[in-house]
Amino acid sequence: MTDKRGKERIIIHIDYDCFYASVWENLRPELRTVPLGIQQKSILATCNYIARERGVKKLQLIKDAKAACPDLVIVNGEDLTPFRDASRSIFNFIAGTLVGTNQMERLGFDEIFIDVTALVDHNLALLLNSAPGDTFSFHLTLSPPHTTFPINLHNLPPYTHPSDSIPPSFSSLSLDTSGQAQPPETIRLLQRLYLATHLATHLRTLVKSTHNHTASAGISTSKTLAKLAGTINKPDAQTVLHPTTTQAFLDKFEIGKIPGIGRKAATIIRQLVNPLIEPEEQLHEEWFEDVKQKVTVLEVRTKLTQVDLARSPLGGTEAAKVWAWIHGLDDQGVGAKKTVPSQITVEDTFRSLTRAEAVMEVLDRLHSKMLSRMSSELVEDPEAAGGVGKKRWIAVPKTYRLSIRTRKHGFGNRVSRSMPLPSWVLSGVINGDNEGTVGRLSREMGWNLMKRALKEEGEERGWDLQLVNVGVAGIEGAEGGRRTIGEFFGGKGKQTVREEVAEVEEMDGEWELWEEECYVDGEEDEDVWGVCSVCGGRMLRFTLEAHARFHALEHSEGMDMDMA
DNA sequence: TGGGGTCCT
DNA sequence: AGGACCC
Numbered sequence: 001m002t003d004k005r006g007k008e009r010i011i012i013h014i015d016y017d018c019f020y021a022s023v024w025e026n027l028r029p030e031l032r033t034v035p036l037g038i039q040q041k042s043i044l045a046t047c048n049y050i051a052r053e054r055g056v057k058k059l060q061l062i063k064d065a066k067a068a069c070p071d072l073v074i075v076n077g078e079d080l081t082p083f084r085d086a087s088r089s090i091f092n093f094i095a096g097t098l099v100g101t102n103q104m105e106r107l108g109f110d111e112i113f114i115d116v117t118a119l120v121d122h123n124l125a126l127l128l129n130s131a132p133g134d135t136f137s138f139h140l141t142l143s144p145p146h147t148t149f150p151i152n153l154h155n156l157p158p159y160t161h162p163s164d165s166i167p168p169s170f171s172s173l174s175l176d177t178s179g180q181a182q183p184p185e186t187i188r189l190l191q192r193l194y195l196a197t198h199l200a201t202h203l204r205t206l207v208k209s210t211h212n213h214t215a216s217a218g219i220s221t222s223k224t225l226a227k228l229a230g231t232i233n234k235p236d237a238q239t240v241l242h243p244t245t246t247q248a249f250l251d252k253f254e255i256g257k258i259p260g261i262g263r264k265a266a267t268i269i270r271q272l273v274n275p276l277i278e279p280e281e282q283l284h285e286e287w288f289e290d291v292k293q294k295v296t297v298l299e300v301r302t303k304l305t306q307v308d309l310a311r312s313p314l315g316g317t318e319a320a321k322v323w324a325w326i327h328g329l330d331d332q333g334v335g336a337k338k339t340v341p342s343q344i345t346v347e348d349t350f351r352s353l354t355r356a357e358a359v360m361e362v363l364d365r366l367h368s369k370m371l372s373r374m375s376s377e378l379v380e381d382p383e384a385a386g387g388v389g390k391k392r393w394i395a396v397p398k399t400y401r402l403s404i405r406t407r408k409h410g411f412g413n414r415v416s417r418s419m420p421l422p423s424w425v426l427s428g429v430i431n432g433d434n435e436g437t438v439g440r441l442s443r444e445m446g447w448n449l450m451k452r453a454l455k456e457e458g459e460e461r462g463w464d465l466q467l468v469n470v471g472v473a474g475i476e477g478a479e480g481g482r483r484t485i486g487e488f489f490g491g492k493g494k495q496t497v498r499e500e501v502a503e504v505e506e507m508d509g510e511w512e513l514w515e516e517e518c519y520v521d522g523e524e525d526e527d528v529w530g531v532c533s534v535c536g537g538r539m540l541r542f543t544l545e546a547h548a549r550f551h552a553l554e555h556s557e558g559m560d561m562d563m564a
Numbered sequence: 565t566g567g568g569g570t571c572c573t
Numbered sequence: 574a575g576g577a578c579c580c
Contacts, residue, residue, distance in 0.1 A: 015580095019580090039566095040565085040566040040567065041565075041566060041567095042565065042566090043565045043566065045566060045567085059565065059566085060565095061565075077566085077567090078566075078567070079567095080566095080567060080568065083568095084568090106569090107569085107570085107579060107580065108568080108569070108579065108580030109568080109569090109580070110580065111579085111580070259578090259579075260578070260579085261578090262577065262578050262579080263577095263578095264576095264577070264578090265577085265578090318577095335570090341569080342569090342570075342571095343569075343570090345567085345568070345569080346567085346568090347566090347567060347568075348567085349565095349566070349567085401574095413575090414574095414575085415574085415575090416574060416575075417574085418574080469567090469568095567580100568579105568580085569578105569579075569580080570577100570578075570579070570580105571576105571577085571578080571579105572575105572576085572577075572578100573574105573575085573576080573577095
């Protein structure tokens with residue numbers, strides 16, 4: 001629907017290579033040259049490329065990984081703090097680099113989508129209005145302070161898909177590879193992708209030089225295509241999709257590889273394409289039996305209709321989305337930059353947990369981590385950042401939630417109970433009374449909700465916990481304590497972001513005036529921004545603390561390592 | 565088979 | 574409160 005030609009969005013997807021392993025390699029540089037795996041309980045969360053060459057796989061059982069690679073070095077990755085800090089630091093760094101670009105969304109700890117449409121269009125206008133030359137200064141910012149980087153107009157960074165389908169020289173984009181003239185809309189789209197490709201390379205270079213993480217990137221016209229494009233050339237590389245060949249590109253993927261089509265949906269679709277059971281004999285439960293066949297997007301498109309999908313257990317709404325995705329139509333907008341999470345949870349898993357005292361110890365430990373994270377992610381402490389002033393909440397959670405999995409309940413099934421978050425928890429965080437607050441949380445909140453959940457699930461006696469998760473939720477973004485641009489215009493979140501970009505474009509040279517009006521909270525702007533004393537990076541002041549922990553961990557000693 | 569996250573129903 | 578999806 002936003003696919004008016006010439007107005008396609010331009011999306012960059014960045015994915016840091018084997019991120020957890022890379023974070024550990026920065027903590028302990030000697031790990032760079034050995035096969036390295038990151039352990040969480042009985043599985044390897046991820047591993048570096050040296051380990052992969054030796055036959056180690058992501059999400060493999062530890063014992064299988066050790067069998068494949070006996071000298072695998074294993075580190076524990078159950079505490080996500082270093083990964084979370086590095087992830088936030090890189091995200092904030094990129095956000096600080098692309099000032100004025102607000103559609104920037106994290107997926108997990110190691111992926112970022114950036115909608116660079118406005119930025120690229122701004123630069124294309126500059127380029128087309130300037131005298132022809134061999135280089136062009138790409139403007140990274142849409143608002144001051146302005147920064148640029150030079151791009152070589154005769155050299156397109158590798159790679160394109162299909163190979164060499166886009167000429168390396170900007171001035172040659174008007175002709176296809178056989179010298180045939182291209183339609184104007186195609187030329188313009190190629191020019192925009194060309195600029196975005198240079199930008200992606202620059203961002204990857206910056207991430208490498210400031211944070212020492214290599215990344216892979218995909219450049220295309222939607223989230224789905226950008227993400228899939230990034231899988232073509234992998235590690236430390238990138239791929240731009242030629243815009244007229246996207247259907248052929250999509251057709252080759254197994255249906256379950258399409259982002260948004262998960263295990264349930266993929267199983268249903270595979271069954272529809274290749275029914276193993278006569279229709280009359282199909283019972284509802286059998287729809288979900290995993291038959292492990294490979295069905296490509298092409299097969300789904302040609303052997304089924306959208307109506308077939310809609311009549312399946314997928315339902316009409318999901319069917320419509322799937323049908324659009326596999327035809328290269330993907331309307332999903334990149335969400336607005338988020339600096340506060342909407343929930344904070346902490347969990348641990350067990351083979352068996354049956355004693356009340358053991359449960360209380362677990363609750364204490366989880367609550368302690370929960371409070372630390374509330375303090376570092378939701379509270380701004382001017383003094384910790386080297387200034388003066390009182391601590392204040394950036395955003396406040398509304399609910400407390402406890403989630404458990406019991407042996408009887410089994411597998412993926414969690415049961416959860418929640419309550420309004422009492423104000424004494426908030427005071428405890430602000431006053432730094434961790435010990436008192438932890439005890440009270442475990443006794444008055446966690447334990448009671450657990451008893452309620454077990455009772456209502458009929459497991460009052462003989463319970464056996466496999467997972468305990470506690471957290472706070474309903475954190476509504478105050479985005480740095482100020483209202484966001486979207487809220488200022490009376491919109492809400494994601495849906496309004498495209499309109500914001502349009503507004504910014506129209507305001508054009510009057511950005512400074514505009515920036516003043518974006519914030520209606522009355523505080524001075526200076527206040528919000530801080531500069532890191534170690535690397536000089538400019539970032540939102542309340543993010544400095546996590547950023548500082550990122551620096552503190554660089555080359556630090558003393559984290560546990562287990563040589564297998 | 566982890567320890568997180570998101571949004572939708 | 575649960576379920577789908579993502580890493």
